[in-house]
Each structure stands twice: as structure tokens, then as C-alpha cells.
Amino acid sequence: MSVKVTIVGTGYVGLTTAVCLADLGHDVVAVDVNAEKIARLSAGDPVIHETGLKRLLVANLASGRLTFSNQMSDAVRRADLVMIAVGTPPQADGHVDLTFVEEAADDIAPHLAGFTVVCVKSTVPAGTNRRVGELIAYANPRADFALLSNPEFLREGRAIEEFMNPERVVLGAEDPRALAVGRAVYEPLTKRGRPLLTTSIESAEVAKYAANTFLAARLALLNEFADICEQVGGDIEEVVGVLSADSRIGPHFLEPGPGFGGSCFPKDVGAVAYLCEGLGDAGGLIRTILPSNARRQQRLARRILEVCAVEPRQLRIGALGLTFKADTDDVRDSPAIAVIEHLKRAGAHILAYDPAGMANARQAVTAIDFAGDAYEAAAGAHAVVVLTEWQEFRALDLAKLRAAASGPDLFDFRNVLDRQAVERAGFILHRTGAASPSRRHDRVAVAAQPRSRQRSRARS
Numbered sequence: 001m002s003v004k005v006t007i008v009g010t011g012y013v014g015l016t017t018a019v020c021l022a023d024l025g026h027d028v029v030a031v032d033v034n035a036e037k038i039a040r041l042s043a044g045d046p047v048i049h050e051t052g053l054k055r056l057l058v059a060n061l062a063s064g065r066l067t068f069s070n071q072m073s074d075a076v077r078r079a080d081l082v083m084i085a086v087g088t089p090p091q092a093d094g095h096v097d098l099t100f101v102e103e104a105a106d107d108i109a110p111h112l113a114g115f116t117v118v119c120v121k122s123t124v125p126a127g128t129n130r131r132v133g134e135l136i137a138y139a140n141p142r143a144d145f146a147l148l149s150n151p152e153f154l155r156e157g158r159a160i161e162e163f164m165n166p167e168r169v170v171l172g173a174e175d176p177r178a179l180a181v182g183r184a185v186y187e188p189l190t191k192r193g194r195p196l197l198t199t200s201i202e203s204a205e206v207a208k209y210a211a212n213t214f215l216a217a218r219l220a221l222l223n224e225f226a227d228i229c230e231q232v233g234g235d236i237e238e239v240v241g242v243l244s245a246d247s248r249i250g251p252h253f254l255e256p257g258p259g260f261g262g263s264c265f266p267k268d269v270g271a272v273a274y275l276c277e278g279l280g281d282a283g284g285l286i287r288t289i290l291p292s293n294a295r296r297q298q299r300l301a302r303r304i305l306e307v308c309a310v311e312p313r314q315l316r317i318g319a320l321g322l323t324f325k326a327d328t329d330d331v332r333d334s335p336a337i338a339v340i341e342h343l344k345r346a347g348a349h350i351l352a353y354d355p356a357g358m359a360n361a362r363q364a365v366t367a368i369d370f371a372g373d374a375y376e377a378a379a380g381a382h383a384v385v386v387l388t389e390w391q392e393f394r395a396l397d398l399a400k401l402r403a404a405a406s407g408p409d410l411f412d413f414r415n416v417l418d419r420q421a422v423e424r425a426g427f428i429l430h431r432t433g434a435a436s437p438s439r440r441h442d443r444v445a446v447a448a449q450p451r452s453r454q455r456s457r458a459r460s
């Protein structure tokens, strides 16, 4: 059954949802307050970098199932389901800024005609769906609507693939009419065996934060073991092999590196930590996740400064990668940029390159230079640092990279490069979660310390 869906907000989530639901056969209008974005999307320009997005956008525009508009009135009046997918950015204290969600509710309310399901897809704290309902009922007391919470779990870079093959669709509702429309929207996926879980509205809201907090904690914990390996020996990749073999832990999402980032994990973990502060002694562990992640980025910057041993104001770094992960142009809360900022603060000069994130990074980072490719970024650098796991970096001509750089140190903070090939090209390789080659002797000394101290205490 084809459902008339209107999506409010055409960011990573709203746009992905719009093209995918149209592709699944629904009649979709996507609305945004940004008129320039609407014009570009209507012309088939996907605006963001996301694998497979352009093809689906162009095909569904051509089919007539997908249109873009900045006119809320018509778009809402026609809809069986209005889905709010606007941003929920963090405020400085971690508290979620719900201004866009509340504005969207106010914008929708006067145009609701006939029974309509109002669905929040944005990540929002428990109670927000009901607040949206109150705002709509206040602005338009005659509106006939029911609430549906439908949090989104997709990952940028694989957004289309994950939307079309979700590990679960979550629908939080108490009105069976809302659930029926939600089920109809996702029927093409459930028919293919994708699981659909129904919960209360609040459970759906909390589950989204719980999922992101679990994942962020997993990465932070793994990176703390990477820190340990870098200092006392061991290789985090071997440790990951051992952890992965334990079915209670599992093999997924064990990727050591410069920490997590992006528009979701830091924001969502911060929101839960903020919530816990208001609950007294709740969330002791949760509150340590963001500081742990920030320490990781600081430590990696310090590692570069220590290994290079060049007066920081003379130090030139070739930075490869700016986005928070590969296959996206998103640099929001990027750990790559966090490491760069630490180096910059120490006085280092940064020449950076990213396959897709340059335009966004130019807006987000100041006082660094940008290069046209990886080799240009490495030119004259005391050290080259891989900060994002782009496929392009795996295929680098390492001899050419070494010839461009002035110093021999290559920091692979994503462990994407072939160790032997890097060393054959003449680099000294510093991997994430393993001691730097020049520091192996120190490591032995550190490991030996506690025992010798004990002995000298025993003698004294």
C-alpha cells in the first residue's frame, strides 16, 4: 500500500528517508526551510556525499514519487504521515536543543487536514514526542492526529544500504492507528524479513540513546586498551582478534582509532550524560565516555609531537583525512579535526587533504592549509598522519608519498596501511594501538619498573 508521506527536514536522515521511501513505492514530499537546498535537490543534486544517493534521487524524481518543496501547507495537507527529521543539536552543556523540532511542530500544526500520523524521526529525549503532540493540539485544537516515534539508526556513509536493510525498525506508539500507518510505510522492508519492533513512545525515544551510548562506550573502551598497548606493548589488532572470538563480545564495531565523532555519538552521549546529572547519581559510567574520547585525541596529538621531536612551531604535518569517518563529507565533531586542533594549538603547521570533506572542513577549521591530494599534503611534512579510513588512502603510492615528505614518520591512526609496504617505502610506521618503533626499549623499561621498585623498597 502506497502511503502519502511528508518529510520535514532534508538533512542526512530526512533526505535518505525521502529517497528510500519513494523508492519503496510511497508518494513522498520532502520539505526544508533552506530554499537553496530544495532547488538543488529538485534538480537532482544530492547536496551531500552518500553512496548510492544520487542514483535513487534522480530515479525517484523522474518517477514522480518524490518531490521537494519549501511550502509546508500543501505538503502537510496531503499527508497520511508527517515525519519530522530536523536537527537536534547540542547546547554547550550537552542539553539537546529542541528548537527545530518545536518549530517544525508549529509549522505543521495549522495545515493538518483529516487524520494524520505525526512521527518524530529525529533523535529526541523521552517526552519530546508528547511535547510535539501538545504543541500541535495547542496550535490547532481541531487537528485529528496520532503520534508515532520512529528513531533512525542508519550510519552515514552507508545510509541508503542501511535504510533499505535495517537491523530493526522501531515504532513507538500507543494509538493503533499510528502503528497501522507506520507498519504500512515499512511493509516493503518487513515483507523482506526485516524486523519491526513496537514499543511505547518513551521506550523508542530512550532506545535510540541507549544504542548510541553502548556503541560509543565500546569504542572508548577499546581505545583505552589501544592507549595501553601504545605505552606498555601489545598490539590492539591482536587484542581485537582475541575479543572478537568471544561470542559475548562479538566481532563488530571494534575499530581502534582516534575516537568517535560525527553528528550523533558525541551529541547523544552528551545528552544522556546531561540527563543523568539531573537524576542525581545516575549514569556514573556514561558520564566518563566523552572525557575518555577527548583524552584519546589529545594523547594521539601528543604522540606525534613526542615522536617528531621538532620544535612544535617548526613542525609541519601532512594530515590525510578530515571527515569523522570514511564515505561521508561530514566533519561535524570529527576526531580527525580534534587531533589537528591539538597539533595546531601546540604551534604545528597543518596541510590537510580529504577526498570528500574539504568543502565542509574549510567552514569548520581555520588556520590550516588545504592540499589538492595526499601527496601535496605530504609535501615537505615532518610527519604524515592518516586520520580517516578512506579507501583512497589504502591505495596510495607509498614511495611517492615518502618522496614528498621531508621526515620519515608516518602515523596510521586508522591502521589502514599495509605495514610492510609502508616500511618498504622508507617510512617509520606508528600504528594505532601499538608502541612506536623507536619507543620499544622504553616500553620494556616501563614494564619492568614496578618489580624493581618493590625490590628496592624491600631492601630499604
Ligand SMILES: NC(=O)c1ccc[n+]([C@@H]2O[C@H](COP(=O)([O-])OP(=O)(O)OC[C@H]3O[C@@H](n4cnc5c(N)ncnc54)[C@H](O)[C@@H]3O)[C@@H](O)[C@H]2O)c1
Residues within 6 Å of the ligand: 008, 009, 010, 011, 012, 013, 014, 031, 032, 033, 034, 037, 085, 086, 087, 088, 100, 103, 104, 107, 121, 122, 123, 124, 152, 153, 154, 155, 156, 263, 264
Ligand atoms: N546524521 C546521522 O547519521 C543520523 C543518524 C540517526 C539519527 N540522526 C538524527 O536525525 C536528526 C536529523 O539529523 P541530520 O543529520 O539529518 O540533520 P541535518 O542538520 O543534516 O538536517 C536537518 C535539516 O532540517 C532542516 N530544518 C530545520 N528546521 C526545519 C523546519 N522547521 N522545517 C523544515 N526543515 C527544517 C534544516 O534546514 C536541515 O536541512 C537528528 O536528530 C539526528 O540526531 C542522525
